[in-house]
Amino acid sequence: MEIFKLGETAKKMHVSPERAKEILDENIVPNIKKSSSSRETYYVPQMMFDYAKSVLGLEKDKEFKKLVIEPETYRRFRNRNGTKVVSFSNLKGGVGKTSIAANFAYDLALLNKRVLLVDMDSQANSSRYFANRYFVNESIKNIFDRMTRKESVSADDVNEYIVPIEFENAELDLLPSELSLGRIVELSRSVFTLPHKKLNDILKLVKENYDFIVIDTPPSTGLSLHMSLYASDLVSIVTDAEDFSVNGLNELYLEIKELAEETDHDVKVDSVFINKIKKSNIHSVYIEAIAEMAVNEGIENVYTIKDSTRFKESQNLHIPLIEYKKELEKKLVIAESMLEYAVDKALEA
Ligand SMILES: Nc1ncnc2c1ncn2[C@@H]1O[C@H](COP(=O)(O)OP(=O)(O)OP(=O)(O)O)[C@@H](O)[C@H]1O
Ligand SMILES: [Mg+2]
Known part of the structure; x- marks a missing residue:
């Protein structure tokens, strides 16, 4: 770069x-x-x-x-075509969904976009990425809680749980998660006839305040994922390049398509991040298979990211990848694909 x-x-x-x-x-x-x-x-x-x-x-x-x-x-930096909602997903755990979602959200904020990062994973890793604290009884869980008790939810109620995060060069909003989110989300299955619409209902209330809403999803199929997909315009698939990664990808792809049909909501898979690539050649055969699948499915953007300890360091320091090194030149390579995707989406929107 x-x-x-x-x-x-x-x-x-x-x-x-x-x-x-x-x-x-x-x-x-x-x-x-x-x-x-x-x-x-x-x-x-x-x-x-x-x-x-x-x-x-x-x-x-x-x-x-x-x-x-x-x-x-x-x-001029505001979206011309309204808010775009982007989810980062894979049924597989530990592939980099949270890291890439959080950094993509930050890069959009850096590009002058108004951004809300929504954590739909009860592990709450993206909540802690930048906030450096746990949110107990002050997260999106509380909003679902209200809804399952059939209480009305207003924009003010949602804003109550949104946390502004200020950086030296940008600011973004966070709607955090907590451990008990999973339980409450599952409870909504028995309370509502169309539970998959509930996150969308929440986000609709505050959508006009943002150019982008970025959703970090849990590593499993379930209502949390379905809610996220239903609320999204775009899905970015994050994967590693290991044995079975392609199978996992096909699985997720099928699930996305099926859900789109069932719910009559078309969500576009428009990018794949192949993450944690090591120097050895072992990965190349899987990378090729994943890239081929992406091309066959008409997925426009395929990015690769090397395995790098900077990811963990940035998470531990609670600083975006692009920011945390004092001397940035030559060292930004690891953050480049996320910035490229952010620029691409920002220009499109
Ligand atoms: N390119 C990379 N190189 C090295 N480590 C990475 C890379 N990307 C992510 N990691 C590390 O891998 C771990 C898992 O990453 P992350 O939490 O982003 O994945 P995830 O898919 O969100 O996991 P989960 O499924 O548990 O939500 C973290 O410790 C993160 O710092
Ligand atoms: Mg995660």
């Missing part, structure tokens, strides 16, 4: 470093800023530079010169 520092960015924009700093500080060109007591360093991946140009409708780099920073400029 090509990355520019302040001087290079200013040159590309044909503006002074002071003016470039202003544009970067306003996040009109999304960037990653590292501050220490003595200095500030700005990093702008080429991908984000091109994204800003495209959203702002600038044909040439020179046009940054006449860019006026006003409320209208920010509005």
Whole structure:
């Protein structure tokens, strides 16, 4: 990934470093800023530079010169076609759903999108990824709880459980989960005639506040997954490249299609992340099989991500992958595919 520092960015924009700093500080060109007591360093991946140009409708780099920073400029970063809901799924556990969902959500936020990250897994890993705490009796579970008791739920009720998370360069909202979510979700099966619609009902109440809603799903089939799929426009499949990964993928794919037919809600599988790829050749045969399946199913985006300890480090430090290294250049490779997917979706929306 090509990355520019302040001087290079200013040159590309044909503006002074002071003016470039202003544009970067306003996040009109999304960037990653590292501050220490003595200095500030700005990093702008080429991908984000091109994204800003495209959203702002600038044909040439020179046009940054006449860019006026006003409320209208920010509005251009809002989705033109309403909120998009994206789920990250696999029936298999430990493949990287949570890591990729959380980082994708963060990257969208970095791109000036208003993002809600919804944790539908009672393990609550995506709740803790950025929040660094447990949510007990203050999660999406409480909203389901109200619903199963046939109490009405308003936008205010949902907002009560949404947690804003502030980073140095962006902010996003989290609707956390907790261990007892699974039980409450299953309970809704016996309470409602159409239980799979219930997450959608919840999200509908707050949808207008967001450009993207990103859902992290549990590693199993069940109502939680069905609710997530029903609420989604897009599904991204996350997999590893091991024996049986392809079988698992076919299984999930069938389940998605069946549910779409049963519920009359078409959800599009539009990407596959093949994660945790090790250097050895063992993986290549599985990667090929997964990529072939994706092509046959008309899945447009196939990304590969290497096995890297940075994932665990970023999770332990509660910092997005793209942010946690002080010196970012050359080290962002591991976060590139998630950023690429975010840019792609942000431009489409
Ligand atoms: N590319 C990678 N390289 C190395 N470790 C990774 C990679 N991606 C994820 N991990 C690690 O693997 C573990 C499982 O990842 P994660 O929690 O994202 O998977 P998951 O599919 O959400 O799991 P679950 O099914 O339990 O919800 C975590 O410790 C994470 O840091
Ligand atoms: Mg997970």
